[in-house]
Amino acid sequence: MASALRSARSKGPLSFKSLPAALRPLIRAYLLGYASAVAPRLLTLMLQFISKKRKSAKKYLSSDRDERSFKESAFRILRTGLDPRRFPTFCAALVGGSTLLQEPLLKIISRVATQLSAGSQLRLARWLSTFISGWLSLQLLQSKQTKTSPSSSWTDSGLAAVQQGLSEASTGAYGGRTLDLTLFAVTRAADVLVGELWSQRRSRRKATGKWTAIEQLMSRLMDPVVFAASSGLIMWAWFYSPDSLPRSYNKWITSAASVDLRLIEALRRCRKGELVYGKETGQAPLLGSMCDDYGLPTEWGDPAKNIPFPCDLVHMGCSPSCEYHAISRFLRSWRWSMLTYLPLALALQLRNPKRINLAKAITGSTRSSTFLATFITLFYYGVCLARTRIGPRVLGKDIPSRQRIDEGVCVGTGCCLCGWSVFIETAGRRKDMALFVAPRALATLVPRRYPLEKQWREKLIFAASTAVVFTCALENPKRVRGVLGGILGMVLKK
Known part of the structure; x- marks a missing residue:
């Protein structure tokens, strides 16, 4: 059975048996890079076109102009992907080199x-060849100048995740356009190195009978800890420094959180010292308007009179009870998640119509929806725990303590709790999710732009990290975990 699968895989559309063996990885890398760069944009364009066509049909308007615009936009996307200084050529240069x-x-x-x-000679040759190609391929990307902001767009798929930061760029005498790509390489290299060192330690300890239950527990907790810590950093950044997150990622979190932005602004002003309890600083209209919209007394939003503002505002008029709000938030988030995950799971099942498994799609969607709903609920309930249930009993109920809680303790508590919802997912999914969020968390700790004369540092870090990952993918493919490991194994084979 296994040999049959290997034979079928070797005869697949990306086998390129008619080409010289040395060129096959280069061609595969270019085609996969082109598909990952073009397909998401084409899909977005198609969805927008379908939506416009439905609206035009309802209004009995001619859609000829929309069709011409659609064709022109689609052709532009296909043509742009062929630009020699974009992601497909980068992939070909990196892998081919x-x-x-x-x-x-x-x-x-x-x-x-x-x-x-x-x-050792072969290992050194692999490392150096990837280091050189990594340096030159990143230089190729950095030579492309665009007129967009330094924020970048992250996507969910394994190969497209490598594209971080390539759709948007900084301008002027600053670097950072490829920073997300470099951070992705750094986290994957760190995962490879730490995983290999830990594996060697485990082998030695087991051989001598010294492997303990605590060490086994640490092995199982590594991915959940990485995910929880990374999620906490991301949520903290979403609250207090949203510009450190990619724009699309920031927008998605805001949509999933379904929160009144005035509440977030109030907590930000608390941290900045603009909203001070017991003092008139002109902040009453912010939360006062929330009170009016949710049918609550207007004076509840005045920080000079109400210390602190009630949790009813955090609940956005749902209920005075923090526990009832948590349950309500879970149910609403679960429904929203199912409407997102289930269609995706069903679409993935259609890849092989002969082996459609509806039960698997529904079970997977339910588990993922439960995870996300729990994540959101834990964040909100963590805020309530710090503001109402536990925080005042530990830190005190005086005005300075209330100010300190709303300055960051409440948000920090939510950040610390939310990521542990990852235990709802399977062990395999925890691994993929940890690898997905770790680069994003790291991106919140480094500047999005830096002086152009320091760009060589990024190239050095990227080249060294990529060399580690590629060398390991060739010598020990199982050590490169997640989707990336499978993609590299397929691309690099001759």
Whole structure:
């Protein structure tokens, strides 16, 4: 069975048996890069066109102009993907360079470093070839100048995740256009190195009978801890420094949170010292308008009179009870998540109509929806715990304590709690989710732009990180976890 699967895979559309073996990885990388760069934009364009066509039909308007615009936009997307300084060419240069340079470098190393074993020489040749191609391919991307903001767009799929930061760029004498791509490479290299070191330690400890239950527990908790810590950093950034997040990611979190933005602004002003309890600072209209909209007394929104403002505002008029609000929030978030996940799961099942498994699609969607609903609920209830249930009993009920709670303790509590909902997901999904959010969390800790003269540092970090990942993918493919490992295994094979 296994041999049959390998045979079928080797005869797939990306096998390219008619091409020289050295060129196959390059061609695969370019085609996959082109598909990941073009397909999401074409899909978005199609959905927009269908939506416009339905509206035009209802109004009995001619859609000829829309059709011409659709064709022109689609052609522009297809043509833009062929630009030699965009993502597809970057993929081809990175993968092709790492494979084509390997043999010449191996010959040089075998002559110069004769003291090294054959295996070490091959490993060094692979690392150096990928390092050189990584440096040059990133330089290729950085040479492309655009007129957009330094924010970037992240997507969910494994290959498209490598595209972070390539759709938008900084301008002027600043670098940072490819920063998200570099952070993605850094986190994957760190995962490879830490995983390999831990695996070696586990093998040694088990061989000597010293492997303990605590170490086994640490192995199982590693991915959940990474996810929880990363999620906390991301949610903190979403609250207090949203510009450090990619624009599309920030927008998605806001949509999932379904929160009145005036509440977020009030908590931000607390942290900035603009909204101060017990003092008249002109902030009453902000929450006062919320009170009016949700049928609550207007004076509840005046921080000079109400210390603190009631949790009813956090609940947005749902109920005075924090627990009732948490349950209500869970149910609403679960419904919203199911409407998102279930169609995607069903669409994925259609990839192989002969093996459609509706039960699997529904079960997976239900689990993922429960995870996301729990994530959102824990965040909100964490805020309530700090503001109402536990915080005042621990920190105090005086005005300075109330100010300190709303300055960041309440949001911090929600950030600390929400990520642990990952335990609802399977172990395999926890791994993928941890690898997905870790680069985004790291991006909140570094500047989005930096002086152009320091761009060589980013190229150095990217090239070294990519060299680690590619070398490991060739020597120990299972160590490169998640979707990326499967993609690299498929692309790099000759």
